[in-house]
Amino acid sequence: MSEPAAGTALAAEPRQRLHPLTPLLKGARALVVIIAALSWQTLGQVGLGWFAAMVVVLLIGQVILAVVSWYYTGYQVVGRELRVHEGLLWRRTRAIPLERLQAVEVVRPLLAQLTGLAELRLEVVGGSKPEAPLAYLTVAGARSLRERLLVLAGRVAAEDPDAAQAAPPAPPARHVHAVDNKDLLISQLLTPQAFFMPFGVAFIAIQFGYEGSLSFIGIASTVTAMAGVLLQPLRRVLGDWNFRLARENGALRLRGGLLETRSQTVPLDRVQAIGATWPLLWRPKGWLRLRLDVAGYAAAGADDGKRSDRLLPVGDEPAARKILAEVLPEVALDGLPLTRPPRRARWLHPMEWPMLGAALTDQVFAARAGRVTRQLVLVPYARIQSVRVVQGPLQRRLRLATVHADTAGGLSATAGDRDVNEAWMLAAELAERSRAARARA
Structure with missing residues (x-):
């Protein structure tokens, strides 16, 4: 997006960087992708030593790229826009008009929870995916930026000390419903993927019995295939664990998640x-x-x-x-x-x-x-x-x-x-x- 004219007065803050631990978290997240890309067949062909060396080399390369990306990535609030800058060879600036902002979510994946960080995801009208996710920030920084963006977007009232003292305190959220984790587990066992899994395991066991050999690659490939089948029920359990629904003024508050x-x-x-x-x-x-x-x-x-x-x-x-x-x-x-x-x-x-x-x-x-x-x-x-x-x-x-x-x-x-x-x-x-x-x- 082109920069505004020189005569345009915009209230802009200095460009901010993401947290310094961002490259390490992105590298750790890429480790699973690297291992999956190399596959069990590669492990059987080159052996454990060379396989580990390939993983380490690719992981180091991924971390280096993540460091470069982190160094050239920043964000700033300019007037009523959030601008996200990124790119080394091809510089790109994404400008998000805050009047189109519908929600800002603070999400904490497992690695972010372990390091005290959080990811900020922005939802805008007509978006096909979250706009400009900022991963990662400190939890306090993510929440503070979220409140600022919502104030600028007009979704919540700006702070007014006099009005805040005169107005009565906002009522707490009213609990509506909580999902029993036991029911959640049983519901995902009662899905086609989980229901027919024992039949698939029995079929594979019979096949191995007739062939008379159990290779490591065959077992690993079978386990990987079964894990892929059970991925959707497992993700639903992890995503909806401790699901809670509450009502607060004119909005619903949904909370949940395990990892x-x-x-x-x-x-x-x-x-x-x-x-x-x-x-x-x-x-x-x-x-x-x-x-x-x-x-x-x-x-x-x-x-x-x-x-x-x-x-x-x-x-x-x-x-x-x-x-x-x-x-x-x-x-x-x-x-x-x-x-x-x-x-x-x-x-x-x-x-x-x-x-x-x-x-x-x-x-x-x-x-x-x-x-x-x-x-x-x-x-x-x-x-x-x-x-x-x-x-x-x-x-x-x-x-x-x-x-x-x-x-x-x-x-x-x-x-x-x-x-x-x-x-x-x-x-x-x-x-x-x-x-x-x-x-x-």
């Missing part, structure tokens, strides 16, 4: 939709999970641990109703007047048809789908950004159409395979209710 602790504040006025999911293996216990779709947070990707979308990692119906009442009052999961598509939609979805449904309530548009994994999406009318009617070739043949209610986030409510006349009437009604709700807001 990486996260504390997030989600303003209720940025919630675009609520999604409820009933996995097949959870239904005998009556469990479900709730997720938030929030404007301004990075879109979901492969690393779902970076996304603050879990409203209830696992819980029963009473817990879900209590939490939903905090976000969408007067909306009940078990009281929605859902209606099915016409029976001719069975030609397109013979197994899923009984679970398809849509409903219009006074507050939200609800859509349900899924036979194996049941899903329900609730979208407040004021959050609907666009309404689409889609009709494929087979749907035209059967006089059916699908209605999509899109939001500013990534979650949309879809009323699938409705009668074509009903679909157009539903789309018109959604557009009208959306305009009326935004006018009242």
Whole structure:
């Protein structure tokens, strides 16, 4: 980004560097990547001594690059912008307008906890990933910078000593729900990856038995493959450990994490939709999970641990109703007047048809789908950004159409395979209710 004109008056602070331990932490984090890149096959080919030497050489090179990167990386606040400078050969400056700032999170991975450091992650409107993560700062420095950025962004009021003395103290956060760690563990054991793992282990054991040989490379490769299968359930356990939900004024506070602790504040006025999911293996216990779709947070990707979308990692119906009442009052999961598509939609979805449904309530548009994994999406009318009617070739043949209610986030409510006349009437009604709700807001 180009520098401002010389005559422009900007309140700028001196450029600040990250903590001096940053290169060592990034080098330690790269150690796992280096070992994985070399693979067990390389270990079997070159032997332990040469393998260790290769790891050390690559690690030293990574640390040297991290030191150079740290030396040329800095940040500063210029007016209402946060600027992050980086690069040796190709200098780059990222300017983040603070009026687009939605949240600033202080995250502490395991290595950062051991060294007393923290990482600052910035979420902006429309970002596909956190903007300019500052890793690493001292915990006090990260929290101080977070408060400064939120003040400049207008998300919290600037400090006024006189007003602070006159105003009553803010009420403490009200506890809403805490997830039992035992339920969290059981829920992740009741996933397809963990459920079918014993069968996979038995199959591999039989294969080894028939071959009559157990090589180190074969065992190591098998263990690595099984670890990859169990990675997602394990990450959910680590990310949602000690999950706590509280309400503070007009925002929800979500805390959790074992190896990486996260504390997030989600303003209720940025919630675009609520999604409820009933996995097949959870239904005998009556469990479900709730997720938030929030404007301004990075879109979901492969690393779902970076996304603050879990409203209830696992819980029963009473817990879900209590939490939903905090976000969408007067909306009940078990009281929605859902209606099915016409029976001719069975030609397109013979197994899923009984679970398809849509409903219009006074507050939200609800859509349900899924036979194996049941899903329900609730979208407040004021959050609907666009309404689409889609009709494929087979749907035209059967006089059916699908209605999509899109939001500013990534979650949309879809009323699938409705009668074509009903679909157009539903789309018109959604557009009208959306305009009326935004006018009242």
